[in-house]
Amino acid sequence: MSLLKVSRLSKQFGGLNAVQNLSFSVEEGMIFAIIGPNGAGKTTTLNMLSGLLTPTSGTIALNGQDITQLTAAARCHLGLGRAFQVVQPFPEMTVEENVMVGALFGARQSKQLALNQTHAVLEQTGLLRLKDTSADDLTLLQEKRLEIARALATHPSLLLLDEVMAGLRPKEAQEAVELIKTVNTSGVTIIFIEHVMPVVRDLADQVLVMDYGTPIAEGSYHEVTQNPQVIQAYLGTDEDAA
Amino acid sequence: MKLRMNLVLLALAAVLLFFLPDLLKLFFDKASVSYLSLLINATSLAILALSWDILARTGQLSLAHAAFFGAGAYSTAILVKQTDVSLWLGLPLAALSAVLLALLLGSVTLQLRGIYFAIATLSFAEVLKAVIQKLPSSLAGGAAGINVEPLFRPQFIAGEMERWEIAFLRNESYFLLYAGLLLATIVLSLLIESSSLSYAFSAIRTNEEVAAVMGVKAARFKLLAFVLSSMPVGILGAIQAHRIGSVSPDETFNVGTTVLALVTPIFGGLYTSLGPILGALGLASIEEFLRRTFSEGYLIGYGIVLVLSILFMPKGIMGLLRSLRKAQRESL
Structure with missing residues (x-):
């Protein structure tokens, strides 16, 4: 059984589909990356996972238990930890x-x-x-x-990290990578959002790529970076290309 | 460790307060009466302020203190009027009714934040006032109010012609009662400060969303703070009803109570046990001084003092003390 299972998750803000029909699962012990251009819906996804936003539709299950309707505090007690992008x-x-x-x-x-x-x-x-x-x-x-x-x-079993590398110098980012590896080795499953591609390469066992609220590719770092759709998504908004 | 030290200090303060009426008589003779009434004012202001601060520590700005005060005063008055039980039963009953009111209204309104919560709580006192006025006057006295039997006998001074009410007010046992309630409120506040509640309260105050993600059940802690904050005010209302000798809708549900409850801790320094107490001592003394100096229109002077203090010491007396201590350390 997967530690986290997200099924057909969607979030609308007024007429905007921030996240649409997103499904993925994360196995225990894994380091799972979510990448994508700005506005792809990554932080919205993390907010729905940690309970700060209620999804418009879809379900989230942690350890087989449906947590979609639980408050942020209750999810925390079930082992969901979260670090914010803006500290x-x-x-x-x-x-x-x-x-x-x-x-x-x-x-x-x-x-x-x-x-x-x-x-x-x-x-x-x-x-x-x-x-x-x-x-x-x-x-x-x-x-x-x-x-x-x-x-x-x-005391999380699953830790959500939102762009913890943003604003760090390369040497500092390297220290942070080491820290995340240590945390993972101590038995914590990790989902992280990241723009810095070398960090994704060094850390992620599995990468999910999002664009305009929908998942466009999922696989190893090598697989997704070869995917033509991913390359196009990034080249289309080259400010985000790393 | 810090808690133990504070409790020792508090025990010393309790001894001092117990003998204070006698000490005042020793030093000021007949004038001691007015010092005692100043102290009673300062003490009741401190109870209002410190209990208000307990909820403020969670970031909620309450305008409900007049409601809790009135609930305490009226439940005692009605109990005393309708039954023959001991007068003292009114005090726990007052605490109970304030707590029930806080639970009832808090569970509905505490999900509102900031100014919205403040406005919602402002209506509590008005609603209670209207309810009291509409109840049959055989039960709650209607607009005229109810007379409340005193807890202590009046004290006369031999050879002085004076009104009964004054002799009632002077009874120093009341001062001991107020002082006891203040000490209990301080203990409550110190216990909160030294327990894990203080972490939850300030986390909720600074960032409720982050606190929730870190497992703090904000709604529950805010309700707890609201209930704890209402309790001393309810008892204060009951004691005041006995001392003044009556309750009436306009006097008892006075918006002034609500205003003082928040002005005083802001003047003294928020989110501490000491700040609201210093604020109460300061404001009560300033008011008394101004009243004696300009008997007419002294409230204008009082207003000016408040405005100036907000402008020049936005963090209150505590903030002023902290920056003085910092300046002293840096000059060394």
């Missing part, structure tokens, strides 16, 4: 407190256990020495790490 730390809290929110309410454990787990996650993401820093004072790379740390603290 949104809680600015009035320290790094440690930010992660504690996930450890307390996502993973639902006592304060002492949550604190231990928070420290483990901060260690893993390289933020431990910054734990008492205000989240307002972090660099972009640190903010991205915090974004991942908070999601990890909720």
Whole structure:
């Protein structure tokens, strides 16, 4: 059984079909990439998966359980973690407190256990020495790490990452790739949206390509980058070509 | 650790408050009466402000304090009028009715955010007021209100001619009651601050969507905050009803209660236990000072003070203290 199964998912905003008839499944342990030009519906898809948007039609099943109607918090409790494209730390809290929110309410454990787990996650993401820093004072790379740390603290079995590489320098992106690999090795299945193609090549076991809200190809990195339809989608809007 | 230290400080404050009426008599003799009434004002303002702040920590701006205050006052008044049970039963009953009201109205309105929630809660007091006026006056007193038996005997000063009401108001046992309620509210606030609730509250306040994705059930926490915030105000309404000696729709469901409940913590500093208390002490003293200095139109001066404080210390007294401490550290 697939860890995540998305069937005929659609989302309309007024007359706009942001996502149309999208089906895919993700196996446990996999790193799954969703790519496509701007406006392809990738973030909309992630928002429907994490419960921030209600689909117009279609279903989402996690571990065989239909979660389409569940709230974001309930999905989090079932093991769905999410890091945002635009980093949104809680600015009035320290790094440690930010992660504690996930450890307390996502993973639902006592304060002492949550604190231990928070420290483990901060260690893993390289933020431990910054734990008492205000989240307002972090660099972009640190903010991205915090974004991942908070999601990890909720103890996810499936982690959704929305363009975590955006804005990072190549060396920083490489560090982030290593971090994602480590997280995956520790048993977390990952779905990520990415524009930076070398990152997709290095990480993804499976790639789904979207354009204008519909899936146009799915397969290994090698397969999809040879696909004529994909090449056309990218060349049509060359600002997104990488 | 921090909680334990705060509780020790609070215990010391409790001892001080207990002996405060006697200390005032020692230092100010007859004038102690007006200091005691100033303290009662400051204490009840602090209870309003601190309880309001508890909900504000989740990012919801409530204009419902007059409703909770009135619910507490009226449930006590009706209980005392209709039954022969102990007067003291009115206080837990007041807490209960405020909590039930918060549960009922909160579950309907807390999904609204920001200004929409504020407007919805503003109507609570008006609706309750209208209901009280429409109820048969044998039950709830109608527009004229109900007299409420005092909890304590009046205190007269030998050789002074004065009105009964004043002698009632002076009874220092009331001050102890207010102080006790304030201490209980502070304990509640400190417990919230040191528990995991504080993480949920500030996560919801800063970004409800992100909080939800991280597993925080925002609706449930906001309702809990609303209920906790309503409880002290309900009891305050009941104590005030006994001390003033009556309830009436216009006096008891006064929009002024609602306004003070939010102005005071803003003046003192939001989202802390200390801020609303400092705000209450500050505002009550300023008001008293202005009233004595210009007996006519002192409220204009009060308004000017509020406007200036918003302009020059937008984060309240706490914000001012924080920036002073920071400046001091940097100059070292």
